Every structure is written in C-alpha cells, then in structure tokens.
Amino acid sequence: MSAVWNFFSVCESDIKFVSCNTCKENIPRGGSTSKKFNTTNLIQHLKTKHLAEHGEFLRLTADNEKKPANANAATVRRQLTQPTLGNTRPYERDSQKAKQITRKIIEFIGLDDQPFSVVEDAGFCRLLTHLEPRYMLPGCKYFADVALPELHQTVYSFIEGLLKESVSSSQLQLAIHDAVLSQRSISDSIAEGRRIVGHFRHSPLAYARLQSVQKQLGQPTKRLQQDVSTRWNSTDYMLRSLLEQKRALGVYAADFELPATFTSSQWDLIESTTLLLEPFEELTKEICSSTASAADVIPSVLVLKHLLAKDAAADHGVKTTKATLLEAVSKRFADIEKEPLYSLATIIDPRYKDKFYSEDAVKIETHRQLLRLITKASQRDPNQEAEASNTGPPAEKVPRPGSFSSMFGEILAEETPRQAHTDTPAGPAPSEMIVYLSEPPIPRSTSPLAFWKTNKERFPDLAKVARAYLSAPCTSVESERLFSAASNIVDEHRNRLMTEKAEMLLFIKKNLPMMLLNKSNTS
Numbered sequence: 334m335s336a337v338w339n340f341f342s343v344c345e346s347d348i349k350f351v352s353c354n355t356c357k358e359n360i361p362r363g364g365s366t367s368k369k370f371n372t373t374n375l376i377q378h379l380k381t382k383h384l385a386e387h388g389e390f391l392r393l394t395a396d397n398e399k400k401p402a403n404a405n406a407a408t409v410r411r412q413l414t415q416p417t418l419g420n421t422r423p424y425e426r427d428s429q430k431a432k433q434i435t436r437k438i439i440e441f442i443g444l445d446d447q448p449f450s451v452v453e454d455a456g457f458c459r460l461l462t463h464l465e466p467r468y469m470l471p472g473c474k475y476f477a478d479v480a481l482p483e484l485h486q487t488v489y490s491f492i493e494g495l496l497k498e499s500v501s502s503s504q505l506q507l508a509i510h511d512a513v514l515s516q517r518s519i520s521d522s523i524a525e526g527r528r529i530v531g532h533f534r535h536s537p538l539a540y541a542r543l544q545s546v547q548k549q550l551g552q553p554t555k556r557l558q559q560d561v562s563t564r565w566n567s568t569d570y571m572l573r574s575l576l577e578q579k580r581a582l583g584v585y586a587a588d589f590e591l592p593a594t595f596t597s598s599q600w601d602l603i604e605s606t607t608l609l610l611e612p613f614e615e616l617t618k619e620i621c622s623s624t625a626s627a628a629d630v631i632p633s634v635l636v637l638k639h640l641l642a643k644d645a646a647a648d649h650g651v652k653t654t655k656a657t658l659l660e661a662v663s664k665r666f667a668d669i670e671k672e673p674l675y676s677l678a679t680i681i682d683p684r685y686k687d688k689f690y691s692e693d694a695v696k697i698e699t700h701r702q703l704l705r706l707i708t709k710a711s712q713r714d715p716n717q718e719a720e721a722s723n724t725g726p727p728a729e730k731v732p733r734p735g736s737f738s739s740m741f742g743e744i745l746a747e748e749t750p751r752q753a754h755t756d757t758p759a760g761p762a763p764s765e766m767i768v769y770l771s772e773p774p775i776p777r778s779t780s781p782l783a784f785w786k787t788n789k790e791r792f793p794d795l796a797k798v799a800r801a802y803l804s805a806p807c808t809s810v811e812s813e814r815l816f817s818a819a820s821n822i823v824d825e826h827r828n829r830l831m832t833e834k835a836e837m838l839l840f841i842k843k844n845l846p847m848m849l850l851n852k853s854n855t856s
Contacts, residue, residue, distance in 0.1 A: 336393035337375045340386050351375060355383050380469060387469060388423040423467045434461075434468050439480040443841035449473035477834060484845075485837040491848045505613060508665045509565045512658035513606065519654070522603055523560075523568060525593040526575050529582070530557045532592050542589055546581045566617050569610045572603050601650060608647040609655060612640050615738065626803045628682035628781065630675045632689040634666045636740040670695045677702055678802040681795065683775045683784045688745055700766075707766060707794040741777060765792050 341351040341360070349370075350359045360378050362370040379387035424431040441447060450473050451457055461470055471480075514520060533540045533556070544554045557578060560571040575582070579600060586594055595603070616633050619625060641659035648655055670676055670690060676699045679685050690696040769792050775784055781803060789796035830838075 335372050336390050337372045337379070339393065340379060340383075340390065341375050353378060353382075355386060358382075377472060381471070381475070384423065384425050384469060391423070423469050426469065426471070431468060434465060435471065435476075435480055436484070438470075439476055439484050440841075440845065442476065443481075443484065443838055443845060446838075446842070449477045452476055481834060481837055481841075485841060488841055488844050488848055492844050504665050505617060506563070506565050508658065508661040509610065509613060512661035513610065513654055514565060514568065516654050516657075518602060519606055522595065522599050522606075523572070525595065525599075526571055526603075527560065528592045529575065529594075530559050530571060533557055534559060539589070543578075543581060543585055546584050547578070550581055550584065552578075552581060565610075566614055569607060569614055572607050576600075576604060576607065598650075605647055605649060605651045606654075608645075609651050609658070612637060612740075624780070626678060626682065626781070627675055628678040628685060628803060631670055631679045632685050632741065632744075634662065634669055635689050635691060635744065637662055638691075639740050639744065673702060674802065674804070677706070677798070678804070681799045681802050682781045683769075683788075684777050684779065684781055686770055686774050688774060703766060703798065706798045710794040710797040738777070745774065765794055768792075769795055 340354050342354060344350040344352050344359060349362055349365060351362060352359055358378070360374050362372075363374050364370050376387075376390070379390055426432075426435075438452065442449065442451065452470055452473050458470060461468065514523065533543055540556070547554045555574070555578070558567070558570045558574040560568040562568075575595075582591070582594075585591070616637065620629055620633065638659060641655055641662065670692075676690075676695065679689060680687050680699050680703055687696050687699065690699065775781075781799075785792075785796050785799045785803075
C-alpha cells in the first residue's frame with residue numbers, strides 16, 4: 334500500500350474522490366472505476382500544497398517501498414525524485430535555494446527552447462535529484478503558469494529600465510539596383526545565372542549529375558544559391574556561388590544541356606561585379622547585426638564613397654559602373670549628415686567622434702548641437718570639472734588592406750588634428766566635451782555602450798546624450814530574425830502552446846542573454 338494513504342481518506346459519498354487530511358479538499362482518484370484509480374493526483378496535491386507532508390511521504394516511501402520491476406513511467410519518475418538522504422528535510426518552495434533552482438530551470442527552458450514537459454522526463458528528474466536531493470521539482474504546469482510569467486516580468490522590467498535610461502539597408506538596395514544591377518551587361522548575366530540556378534533547383538537529376546561532377550573534381554558538393562530580387566546581397570551570393578562552381582559547370586555543360594552558359598567575358602564581368610559589391614556586403618552585415626547603431630551610418634557612407642572613388646586593379650570592365658555607383662550612393666545619402674539623429678549619434682560614439690564628417694561646416698554645427706544637449710543635461714555643480722584620466726584602448730586586429738574595414742583606419746590617418754570648436758560657453762559642459770573629443774577614438778571592435786558604461790562618471794552629461802542617440806538603425810533584419818526564433822519555440826514538441834506563453838518565451842529568448850550579460854559585467 335502506498336505511503337500516500339497516510340495523508341488521505343476515501344470519500345464515503347463518492348469513492349472516485351479522496352479527502353486530504355490536512356486541508357479537507359476533495360481530490361479525484363484519476364479514473365471512473367476502481368481499476369483505473371491511481372495516486373498521481375494525491376501525490377501531486379501534496380507536492381504543490383503541502384511540502385512538509387510531501388517530504389514525509391517521500392521519506393516513508395524511501396524506507397518502506399521497494400521499486401517494482403514492472404513500474405510504469407510515472408512511478409519511475411516519482412521514485413527517481415526521492416531524496417537519498419532519509420532524514421534530510423526538503424526545501425520549502427519559498428526558500429531562497431528552491432527559488433534559485435527553479436529560476437535556473439525556467440531560464441534553461443527559455444534559452445534552449447525546451448518544452449515545459451522536460452521537467453517530467455525521467456532523465457532530467459534523475460539528474461536533478463542527484464545534484465540536489467532536497468529540491469522538490471514542481472510540475473510542468475507550475476513552470477508554465479507561475480515561473481514563466483515571473484521570469485518574463487523580470488526581463489521585461491530590466492529592458493524597460495534600459496529604455497528609460499537610455500541606415501536602413503533598403504537605401505543601399507536602391508543605390509545598388511540603380512547603379513549596378515540595372516546595367517544591361519550585368520543584368521543580362523544575372524538573368525542567365527538565374528536560369529542556370531533554376532535548372533538545378535527544379536531538376537533532382539540535374540543536381541545529382543552536378544554533385545557527381547563536383548566529386549570527380551575533388552570539390553565539396555554544394556548547391557547553387559537562388560537569389561531574391563528584393564535583396565541585392567542574395568544576388569551577390571548567387572553570383573559568388575556560380576563563380577565557385579565555374580569549373581564544375583564547364584564540365585557539366587560538356588556532357589549535359591544547360592539552359593544558358595556564360596562567355597569568358599561574362600565570367601570576368603561577374604567576378605569584377607562581386608569584387609565591386611564586396612564592401613557593400615561587409616557594410617550590410619555590420620548594419621544588420623544586433624549590435625549596430627545609428628552612429629554607424631555616416632562613417633559607413635563616407636567609407637563607401639572613399640572606396641568607390643579609389644582606383645583598384647579589379648576595376649577592369651566595371652569602371653563606368655563604379656562611377657555610377659558612387660554617384661548613386663552620393664545621391665541617396667546626400668542629406669544624411671544633416672539629420673541630427675545620425676550626426677549626433679556619430680559624434681557621441683567613441684569609435685568615430687568627429688572624425689568622419691565630410692565637411693568642416695557639418696562638424697562645427699554638430700559641435701553646437703552637442704553643446705546645447707549637454708548644457709541642457711548638466712545638473713552638476715558648476716565648479717565640478719570632468720576627470721581627464723583615460724585608460725588606453727585595447728589593440729585592434731589589423732583588417733585586410735583595401736577592405737571596407739581598413740578604410741576606417743585610412744580616414745582616421747588622413748584626419749588632420751583640429752581643435753574643438755571654441756565658440757562655447759564657459760563651464761564644465763564644454764570642458765567635458767573638449768576632454769572627450771581630445772582623446773583618440775577607441776577601436777571599432779570595442780563596444781561603444783561598454784565605453785559609456787565605464788566612463789559615465791567621467792562624462793556624465795555626454796553619457797546622457799549617448800543613451801538618447803545611440804539607437805538602433807532603421808533595419809528590418811533583426812525583426813525578421815524573430816520569425817526564425819519563433820519557429821524554434823512553436824514546434825512539434827510544443828504545438829499546443831498558447832499564444833501568450835509563446836510570446837513570453839520569445840521575449841525571454843531574445844532578451845534574457847542581455848540581462849545575464851549585464852549581471853556578469855557588474856558582478
């Protein structure tokens with residue numbers, strides 16, 4: 334007889350129910366006939382409502398009950414969660430230790446896209462019992478209805494606090510389309526490339542033959558990439574995949590029919606086009622990353638202009654296109670430096686400061702705007718001066734010469750030292766700004782947010798401006814990534830997940846790492 338009957342009595346009025354000796358609540362016995370009765374609901378009631386009695390039940394079970402050879406999965410799970418220390422009292426659910434373990438489990442569920450039912454899996458229960466026998470593992474319903482909302486509220490409050498304290502890639506799409514993809518010779522090559530890729534995508538036999546050719550040539554078996562007309566970089570990827578399989582396609586065309594083939598001059602044109610678009614691909618990856626900010630826009634546009642104005646050996650066949658592309662970029666981003674959002678974000682970013690404006694007039698006007706902001710933000714003692722101490726920035730990896738990243742260094746090297754604008758009011762705010770601008774920019778690999786977190790005491794008013802202007806650029810990429818994350822949360826293991834809980838899990842998945850990182854940095 335199960336030890337659970339020390340805590341329950343069968344209801345005389347209806348044997349399908351038992352009465353809890355502690356709280357007198359009626360509990361169903363899990364079936365409509367005596368053959369289907371079980372003690373699962375009874376044990377769960379003790380586990381969720383009466384922790385002391387549940388601990389006593391486990392102790393009695395450990396002392397008196399032998400595990401049957403034909404025990405079902407539910408019985409095995411219960412026995413695996415029994416404490417091995419017979420006289421050790423289990424943690425109360427409200428104890429600090431139990432709360433910490435429960436918190437780690439719900440974080441594990443949220444970060445690793447685990448179903449709530451994982452807490453009832455025999456292997457997980459056995460592992461947890463081995464690590465901490467005194468912890469009474471709640472059921473999946475508790476984690477779904479109690480632990481998840483609590484964690485969601487914690488992360489939500491953290492993100493809300495950051496917000497209180499605190500260039501679209503489609504412009505590039507239009508510029509590249511107007512200057513490059515619309516060029517007749519290039520657009521014809523792209524159209525033929527699409528026909529070649531489509532041939533293999535729609536014919537399993539053709540793809541199998543191409544794989545055979547790739548193996549014969551000792552190449553890895555790769556598929557050709559199909560492009561999407563609304564994403565210029567996908568067209569770039571398609572052309573690169575065709576170039577990579579140039580030899581394999583030549584061998585294939587000798588034995589099998591293709592809907593189109595490239596001439597020697599077209600292959601050269603495709604190669605030159607991909608080299609021309611390489612800095613744009615680097616830029617796209619940067620501004621579409623989760624760490625990009627509005628401060629990256631003006632420096633990136635200036636770097637693009639420098640690269641397009643610079644002669645290179647790979648310009649053969651695309652010089653006119655390159656000039657047209659420079660004109661398109663200049664036209665599309667003509668007024669970008671006049672936008673306070675971008676100009677102020679640039680100067681307040683310690684990686685750029687005032688080194689990447691194309692004209693002195695823009696720099697001077699941005700100085701004035703920044704002075705107005707920090708004067709307004711200043712609430713300190715007028716006699717207080719900003720500290721001038723500074724720790725040297727870490728060494729930065731040297732980028733490949735001629736690349737998008739290397740051009741930032743070239744522009745900084747060409748920058749002639751200029752004094753900050755001197756037409757400023759007296760007081761600590763201008764002094765704070767002059768000290769900040771007089772120090773060399775930090776490496777681009779360093780986080781500007783980390784800089785301001787470390788230096789907010791040195792430059793308190795500038796730090797307030799940084800919180801307001803170091804915002805994310807207007808790109809939809811990070812939002813689109815949420816759809817992929819959602820597909821990992823709502824899958825075959827959690828196909829009955831309610832919308833509200835799915836939204837909480839998605840929010841935790843994307844924002845909990847930021848909160849954990851912040852805690853580790855402050856500890």
